[in-house]
Amino acid sequence: MKTTTILTLLGGLSSTTANTIPTSKGGKHQKPIHPSPPHHSPISSIPPIGLGLWNSKDKDATHAILSAFTHNYTHLDGAAAYSNEEYVGLALTNKTSPPRHTYWLTSKLWNTMHKPENVPVGFNKTLSELNTTYLDLYLMHWPVAFLPDKGGRSVIDQDTSITDTWKAMETLASAYKASSGAYGARHIGVSNFSPRQLDQIMKMCTICPYAHEFETHPYLQQQEFVNWHHEHDIKVIAYSPLANINPTYKDVMPELKPILEDPFWEAVAKKKNCTVAQAVLGWGVARDTIVIPKSVHEKRIAENIGSMEVSFTEGELEEINKEDKKVRFNNPSKDWGVDLFEGLDAGSNRFLMADGEL
Numbered sequence: 001m002k003t004t005t006i007l008t009l010l011g012g013l014s015s016t017t018a019n020t021i022p023t024s025k026g027g028k029h030q031k032p033i034h035p036s037p038p039h040h041s042p043i044s045s046i047p048p049i050g051l052g053l054w055n056s057k058d059k060d061a062t063h064a065i066l067s068a069f070t071h072n073y074t075h076l077d078g079a080a081a082y083s084n085e086e087y088v089g090l091a092l093t094n095k096t097s098p099p100r101h102t103y104w105l106t107s108k109l110w111n112t113m114h115k116p117e118n119v120p121v122g123f124n125k126t127l128s129e130l131n132t133t134y135l136d137l138y139l140m141h142w143p144v145a146f147l148p149d150k151g152g153r154s155v156i157d158q159d160t161s162i163t164d165t166w167k168a169m170e171t172l173a174s175a176y177k178a179s180s181g182a183y184g185a186r187h188i189g190v191s192n193f194s195p196r197q198l199d200q201i202m203k204m205c206t207i208c209p210y211a212h213e214f215e216t217h218p219y220l221q222q223q224e225f226v227n228w229h230h231e232h233d234i235k236v237i238a239y240s241p242l243a244n245i246n247p248t249y250k251d252v253m254p255e256l257k258p259i260l261e262d263p264f265w266e267a268v269a270k271k272k273n274c275t276v277a278q279a280v281l282g283w284g285v286a287r288d289t290i291v292i293p294k295s296v297h298e299k300r301i302a303e304n305i306g307s308m309e310v311s312f313t314e315g316e317l318e319e320i321n322k323e324d325k326k327v328r329f330n331n332p333s334k335d336w337g338v339d340l341f342e343g344l345d346a347g348s349n350r351f352l353m354a355d356g357e358l
């Protein structure tokens with residue numbers, strides 16, 4: 001689709017916004033991505049497994065996606081903050097890659113783009129780098145607004161609320177509908193929200209969250225929170241589904257062995273005749289969460305999708321429940337000077353304590 005067509009479809013968005021659609025750096029993307037012609041329906045709902053893209057650097061991201069397509073992945077989990085969207089775009093426009101409407105593409109709005117007028121700017125930059133005209137899912141990456149352009153420093157924007165940002169995201173979802181899927185966000189959702197923050201969105205939304213992406217794995221199960229989402233028809237996307245094996249987390253609880261060496265999980269894998277990674281991911285899917293393991297190694301990418309073959313009985317799920325360690329590995333509260341995950345396991349309990357509930 002030509003940029004001019006996209007601009008027309010932007011409709012209600014301001015002309016300043018429309019004019020800010022960037023072009024890809026260095027003209028790397030010569031070929032337009034296969035657009036989704038209206039007669040081609042996109043896949044009906046978010047696939048249970050996707051390829052995570054955090055920490056997949058440059059060409060590693062491109063190669064990982066090409067491998068994932070070879071091994072029948074139909075779901076990619078990216079974000080502007082992963083600084084690799086141009087490399088993701090290169091994979092999507094590769095001549096061997098499947099047509100756009102046959103896979104699910106998620107990206108996320110970064111904290112510096114929360115001001116309503118910046119939301120379409122961030123969205124369009126992502127579209128341009130990915131070389132696509134729509135996303136299947138666009139998430140608010142964190143319930144935290146930063147002031148833009150502070151030279152790498154994170155300064156909280158006190159004047160922009162999560163509901164302001166949500167309203168602007170709804171415009172992107174409306175644009176998708178108005179253009180019959182040619183441009184916009186097919187679904188919108190949130191990430192890293194507390195129950196209180198979710199409640200704020202649920203009270204005001206016209207288009208309500210399709211999904212919530214947050215950290216959950218055998219060591220941080222949050223089963224009640226997961227159940228709440230299912231009761232409210234919100235999909236749960238489980239990030240860091242392999243718990244503590246992301247090297248970024250190595251200092252959080254160094255005394256805890258990597259989950260792939262946990263005797264409990266080794267025994268589960270042995271019983272199921274699968275690898276430990278497959279058992280852990282298979283459990284994530286069995287509890288109705290969507291798992292998005294990251295790997296840049298083809299062998300592991302193939303191994304991880306093998307988890308779709310692993311099933312669990314109710315009794316086994318109950319046993320695994322008892323193995324919860326309630327350890328959160330991804331919590332930037334201190335760095336950012338905000339209280340995140342209020343009321344959740346290993347989150348902030350400031351308000352609960354103030355209410356005398358502890």
Ligand SMILES: NC(=O)c1ccc[n+]([C@@H]2O[C@H](COP(=O)([O-])OP(=O)(O)OC[C@H]3O[C@@H](n4cnc5c(N)ncnc54)[C@H](OP(=O)(O)O)[C@@H]3O)[C@@H](O)[C@H]2O)c1
Pocket residue numbers: 051052053054055077078141191192213214238239240241242243245246247260277292293294295296297300301303304330
């Ligand atoms: N919304 C958010 O705020 C948020 C936060 C965190 C993560 N996420 C999303 O969730 C995705 C997954 O989470 P994550 O990257 O934190 O962690 P993860 O997928 O649980 O683990 C990734 C680590 O495991 C290794 N690995 C993958 N498969 C393996 C296997 N079969 N055997 C041995 N090692 C294996 C990878 O190494 P190699 O790459 O070297 O194979 C990598 O170091 C992210 O990539 C991102 O898309 C979202």
